[in-house]
Amino acid sequence: LPEGGVLPFDFGAVAGFLHRSGGEVRAVSATCTHLGCRLNLDAPARRLNCPCHRTSFAVDGVVLTHQLPVTPPPLPHLVVREAGGVVEVLVPPAGA
Ligand code: FES
Numbered sequence: 001l002p003e004g005g006v007l008p009f010d011f012g013a014v015a016g017f018l019h020r021s022g023g024e025v026r027a028v029s030a031t032c033t034h035l036g037c038r039l040n041l042d043a044p045a046r047r048l049n050c051p052c053h054r055t056s057f058a059v060d061g062v063v064l065t066h067q068l069p070v071t072p073p074p075l076p077h078l079v080v081r082e083a084g085g086v087v088e089v090l091v092p093p094a095g096a
Contacts, residue, residue: 001018001019001020001025001087002020003020003021003023004019004020004021004046005019005020006018006019006041006043006046006059007019008030008041009027009089010030011089011091013091013094014029014078014089014091014092015029015030015031015038016028016029016030016078016089017030017039017041017048017059018080018087018089019046019059019060021059021060025080025082025087026060026077026080027077027078027079027080027089028048028057028059028060028061028075028076028077028078029061029075029076029077029078030048031075032050032052032055032072033072033073033074033075033076034050034052034053034055034066034068034072035052035053037050037051037052037053038051039057039075042056046058046059047059047064048075053066053067053068054066054067055067055068055072057074057075061074061075061076061077062074078090078091
């Protein structure tokens with residue numbers, strides 16, 4: 001994952017997007033905080049778009065644009081770690 005890069009991942013129960021910024025890898029959920037639609041990655045724009053009601057998020061989870069009466073919350077971050085060139089995402093156990 002190069003600096004500035006964005007990668008989607010999907011473990012079934014948990015899906016999200018990894019991005020590297022300032023050398024650090026971070027991850028956000030791929031589930032829109034409005035009503036739970038799956039976000040789509042617009043890689044060239046480094047933007048996560050919701051197909052349901054046109055909200056868009058930055059890859060760090062901040063809301064960029066929306067047309068809702070109330071601004072939805074930012075995307076939650078997921079716990080990640082990187083060791084030896086391998087990035088791991090902590091996925092909570094089912095039912096947690
Ligand atoms: S579910 Fe994403 S904006 Fe409504």
